Amino acid sequence: MDEPADMQTPFVPLVQTNAAIGEPRAVRLLLIGTTVLFLGVFLLLPLAAVFAQALSGGVRAYFAALADPDAWSSIKLTLLTAAMAVPLNTAFGVAAAWAIAKFRFRGKELLITLIDLPFSVSPVIAGLVYILIFGARGWLGPWASAHGLRIIFAAPGIVLATVFVTFPFVARQLIPLMQAQGTDEEYAALTLGARGWSTFWHVTLPNIRWGLLYGVLLCNARAMGEFGAVSVVSGHIRGQTNTMPLQVEILYNDYQFVAAFAVASLLALLAFVTLGLKSLLEWRHGNELAAVRGH
Amino acid sequence: MPGFSLTLGFSLTYLSLLVLIPLAGLLLRSAGLGLTGFWHVLSAPRVLAALRLSFGGALAAAAINAVFGSLVAWSFVRYRFPGKQLLQAMVDLPFALPTAVAGIALTAIYAPNGWLGAPLAKLGIQLAYHPAGVVLAMTFIGLPFVVRTLEPVLEEAEKQLEEAAATLGATRWRTVTRIILPAILPALLTGVALAFARGVGEYGSVIFIAGNIPNVSEIAPLLIMIRLEEFDYAGATAVASAMLIISFTLLLAINLLQAWRRRRGT
Amino acid sequence: MQITIRGVTKQFGNFAALRGIDLNIASGELLALLGPSGSGKTTLLRAIAGLEPIDGGSIRFGDTDATRLSVQERRVGFVFQHYALFRHMTVLDNISFGLRMRPRAQRPAAAEIRRRSLELLNLVQLNGLEGRYPNQLSGGQRQRVALARALAIEPRVLLLDEPFGALDAKVRKDLRRWLRQLHRDTGYTTVFVTHDQEEALELADRIVVMNRGSIEQVGSTDQVYDAPRSPFVFDFLGSPNVLPGEVRDDGVYLLGAAAPFEAPNGLAPGPVDVYARPSDFRVVEDDPAAIAGRVLEAQRTGTLVRLTVLLAANGQSVEIEIPHPDPEMRVWLPSDRIRLRPAHFSLYRESRPAPARIVEDRSAAHSAPGSRVRGQ
Numbered sequence: 001m002d003e004p005a006d007m008q009t010p011f012v013p014l015v016q017t018n019a020a021i022g023e024p025r026a027v028r029l030l031l032i033g034t035t036v037l038f039l040g041v042f043l044l045l046p047l048a049a050v051f052a053q054a055l056s057g058g059v060r061a062y063f064a065a066l067a068d069p070d071a072w073s074s075i076k077l078t079l080l081t082a083a084m085a086v087p088l089n090t091a092f093g094v095a096a097a098w099a100i101a102k103f104r105f106r107g108k109e110l111l112i113t114l115i116d117l118p119f120s121v122s123p124v125i126a127g128l129v130y131i132l133i134f135g136a137r138g139w140l141g142p143w144a145s146a147h148g149l150r151i152i153f154a155a156p157g158i159v160l161a162t163v164f165v166t167f168p169f170v171a172r173q174l175i176p177l178m179q180a181q182g183t184d185e186e187y188a189a190l191t192l193g194a195r196g197w198s199t200f201w202h203v204t205l206p207n208i209r210w211g212l213l214y215g216v217l218l219c220n221a222r223a224m225g226e227f228g229a230v231s232v233v234s235g236h237i238r239g240q241t242n243t244m245p246l247q248v249e250i251l252y253n254d255y256q257f258v259a260a261f262a263v264a265s266l267l268a269l270l271a272f273v274t275l276g277l278k279s280l281l282e283w284r285h286g287n288e289l290a291a292v293r294g295h
Numbered sequence: 296m297p298g299f300s301l302t303l304g305f306s307l308t309y310l311s312l313l314v315l316i317p318l319a320g321l322l323l324r325s326a327g328l329g330l331t332g333f334w335h336v337l338s339a340p341r342v343l344a345a346l347r348l349s350f351g352g353a354l355a356a357a358a359i360n361a362v363f364g365s366l367v368a369w370s371f372v373r374y375r376f377p378g379k380q381l382l383q384a385m386v387d388l389p390f391a392l393p394t395a396v397a398g399i400a401l402t403a404i405y406a407p408n409g410w411l412g413a414p415l416a417k418l419g420i421q422l423a424y425h426p427a428g429v430v431l432a433m434t435f436i437g438l439p440f441v442v443r444t445l446e447p448v449l450e451e452a453e454k455q456l457e458e459a460a461a462t463l464g465a466t467r468w469r470t471v472t473r474i475i476l477p478a479i480l481p482a483l484l485t486g487v488a489l490a491f492a493r494g495v496g497e498y499g500s501v502i503f504i505a506g507n508i509p510n511v512s513e514i515a516p517l518l519i520m521i522r523l524e525e526f527d528y529a530g531a532t533a534v535a536s537a538m539l540i541i542s543f544t545l546l547l548a549i550n551l552l553q554a555w556r557r558r559r560g561t
Numbered sequence: 562m563q564i565t566i567r568g569v570t571k572q573f574g575n576f577a578a579l580r581g582i583d584l585n586i587a588s589g590e591l592l593a594l595l596g597p598s599g600s601g602k603t604t605l606l607r608a609i610a611g612l613e614p615i616d617g618g619s620i621r622f623g624d625t626d627a628t629r630l631s632v633q634e635r636r637v638g639f640v641f642q643h644y645a646l647f648r649h650m651t652v653l654d655n656i657s658f659g660l661r662m663r664p665r666a667q668r669p670a671a672a673e674i675r676r677r678s679l680e681l682l683n684l685v686q687l688n689g690l691e692g693r694y695p696n697q698l699s700g701g702q703r704q705r706v707a708l709a710r711a712l713a714i715e716p717r718v719l720l721l722d723e724p725f726g727a728l729d730a731k732v733r734k735d736l737r738r739w740l741r742q743l744h745r746d747t748g749y750t751t752v753f754v755t756h757d758q759e760e761a762l763e764l765a766d767r768i769v770v771m772n773r774g775s776i777e778q779v780g781s782t783d784q785v786y787d788a789p790r791s792p793f794v795f796d797f798l799g800s801p802n803v804l805p806g807e808v809r810d811d812g813v814y815l816l817g818a819a820a821p822f823e824a825p826n827g828l829a830p831g832p833v834d835v836y837a838r839p840s841d842f843r844v845v846e847d848d849p850a851a852i853a854g855r856v857l858e859a860q861r862t863g864t865l866v867r868l869t870v871l872l873a874a875n876g877q878s879v880e881i882e883i884p885h886p887d888p889e890m891r892v893w894l895p896s897d898r899i900r901l902r903p904a905h906f907s908l909y910r911e912s913r914p915a916p917a918r919i920v921e922d923r924s925a926a927h928s929a930p931g932s933r934v935r936g937q
Contacts, residue, residue: 021457035370046400096306122496124516129317196297225393228498245395264396271391279384455645461632462639463659
C-alpha cells in the first residue's frame, strides 16, 4: 500500500490510522513546538555555544590554542587511555556475553546486575576506590611505590578509572543481542566439525558485529570524554597527566576561555562523529540492534 | 558448547578485580570508621546539604525529564515534523558529549552574561551559580534515559488499544490517561529511575554551572573531591559510602521495576 | 439497526482503498465482507466504525447520518483482530470499560455496571474469570472477552475484524458455531471481515465479495457460491479449472470435444472461458461433448478421490474430485484414460469491456442471467 499522501506534508500524525485516535491540530502543534523548543534549547544551544566560544577569538586563536604543547599532550593521553580501556572492556564484554548468552548457570541475573553496577556509581567514587587501593596511603600504594610503579597521578590510574566507568558498555549491548540470537547456529557449526574458536570467529562474530561496533562506539566516546573519575586519579599535572576533558577544565579555570572551548570543540566533534555513526548503525542495521534498544 | 570456563572465569576475574574488590574496599574502609565515626562525618551540615542537593536535584531533574522526556518521545513516535531526524539523533548528545564540555557550554549559556543568562537575569532569574543550575545540568544529562526508554515502548504500543478505547466511547484524554499511560508507566518509571541515578552521581557537567558554594550549591561528588584534596580520606570515604548505599538501593529498585515490566509483558 | 452505505470512497495516497461502495445492511443481519488482502474489506469495516475517515459518500445508521459522527458517538461494538484487550485491566474491568467511560449523566451506578458486566461474562461463558488478566487467558477466551466488551456498550452494530484469524483450527470451528448461536440469541446487526471463504459461507446470512476497493457481488451464500458473477468471485470461492471453449452457432464446444453444449440465446460466437470446480466434473463413458485425458495422479482423501488429469487436447492439467465409496466406480491409476464433462460450470468472456458473464444451461432448463449453469 502506498503511503498516504498527506504523510509527505509536515506536521501530520505519523499514526495514520485515523482521526479517531489522533490529537487535534492545535494540540499536535503545541506538543511538536514544545519538543522542538525544549530540545533546541537543551541540546543544540550548548553545542552551538561550544563552537561559538571556541571561535570567538578568531580562527587563528583557535588553531593556536590547539597547537599548544599541553593541548597536544592531553590529546595523546586521551587517545592512549581509550586505546587501552576500550579493547580491555571489549574483550570482557564479548567473554561475559558469551558466558551469559550461551550457557545456563546459577547467579546469571546477579552477574548481569553486577556488570551494570559501574553505571550507578558516581565517577568520582570510581576514582576514589583506586586512590584507596593504590594511593600513597592505600593498601597497595606503599608496595607499588617500593617497586617503582606509579599508578595514581599517572597514566595507569587514568586507564584504571576509565575502565571502571566504561566497564558495562560493550557487555550490555552484546548480552541481549546474543541472548536473542540463541545457540542454534553455534551448535550447527559444532556438528559440522568447527572448533570453539572458529565457531566464534566464523559464526558468532559476524552475527554480533554491528552490536559490537555499537557498544565499542559508545564505550570509546565515554572513555575519551570521562572527566570525574579521571579527575580524581590524575593529579592534574600539565603536559603529563591531563586528558582532554581535564585540559578543558584547567584552561577554563584559568580564564583561557578560547583555549578551553577550542579543546572542548574537538571533544564535541568526537560526540558528533559518535552520534553520526550511531545513527548510521541504527539506520542500516536497526533490525539487528533491535534487541539492544530500549535499555 | 565450548568456552564456558574460559569466558566465565575471565569475566568474573575481570569484574572482581576492577569493580567488585575496589568497591568492597571502599565499603570496608568506611566500616573501619565505626557507626559513630560514619555518622559524625555525615551529620555535618555541609555534608548533609551536599547529599540533599545531589539527591534532591537529581529527583527534580528526573521529574522534569519525566514530563518533557515523555513529550519528546511522544512527538518522535507519533508525529512527523521538519528536523525530527536531526533531533532524534541529537537526543543522545548528553551520552556522547563529554561532561566537562557540557558543563562549560551550559555555563556559557546560562551565566549572567550568557546567551540565555543575560535575558533571564533581566527578569531576575538566576540559573547559573545557583542550585537551579545543578538541576539544569542534571536534566541535560538525564534526558536521553527517559526518551530512549520510552520510544520503543511507544512504538510497540498497539494503536488498536487506543482505537478500542475510542469505539467504547472513551474521549482522547481518557484514552491517554487510562490506556496509554498505564501501558507505558513501567518504562517511564525505569527511564526516570535511570536518569535519577545518573543525576545523583553526576560531576563534570554540574561543577561548572553550580558555583560550588558550600551548603548551597555544592554537590556530594564535589565534596568527596574536596575531602580527598584535603587528604581527609575518612571523610571522602564516608560520603562516598553513603552515596553508594543509596545508589545500590536505587539499582535494586530499577531491577525490580524491570522485572515488573517483563512480567506485564510491556 | 439498518446500515445504509452510499458511494463511500477512500484514498490512501495513490491507492484507492474504496471506490464508491454502495451497500445496504439489514437490521439483525449477519454479513460477511469477503476478499483478499488489499481488497478494502477492512477499510470498509473501519469506515463504518468511524476509525477511518472517508473521502466521499455517506454512512447512515437507521435514520441517523453517521458520516460525520466521531467514533465515540457512533457506538459501534468493534472486535479487533488481535482483540486489543487492555492488558493492565482485569477481564471485568475490560468489559465494563465502555460503561465506565460514559458521561456522568448517562453512566449507570457502579453496582449496575458490575452487574451488567458479569451478565455479559456469563453470556460469553466465562463465569468466574472476571479477576483474571488478559495474558492469563487462552486465545479463544480473549476473543470472547473482546466480544463481551464490545457488547457492553449496547452497540448499534457489531463489527468484527477477522474475528477468528488468530486462533487455531479447532477453536475457530467451535467459536464460529458459538458466534452463530450468539447472533441468533442477541439479534445484533453484525458485520465481519474475513479472507476465509469457508468461514464466510458457514457463518454469514449474506456475503459481500470485495476486490480492489469495489464490491464484486453481494448475495446469499447460495447465490455467490452457485452463481458467481465474475471470474474473480468464482476464483475466490474455490479453486476452479479454467478450460478453453468456443461458442459456435450450435452451442459451446470444449477444446477438443466433438459435440457442443447448448448455447444460450444471443451468445456471440467466439472463444470463451469455461470455469468449473473440481467437484463439478463427472466421469463419463462416450459422451461426445466430453473431453479426453489421462490420469496423472490419483490421491484418496477420506471419502473423495482427487485426480489430476492431463487433457489430450492441449496438455492442460485439470484437478477433479469424485466420491470414493462408489460401487460402480473403478479404481483409477496413473496413465488410465478418462473422459470428463463438467456438470456445472460458468462461462466468462475475457473480452473487456463487454460484460464478462455468460450463462449457459445445456439442458436449457433454466438460464436466468446471473445464475450459474447447472448441467444434466
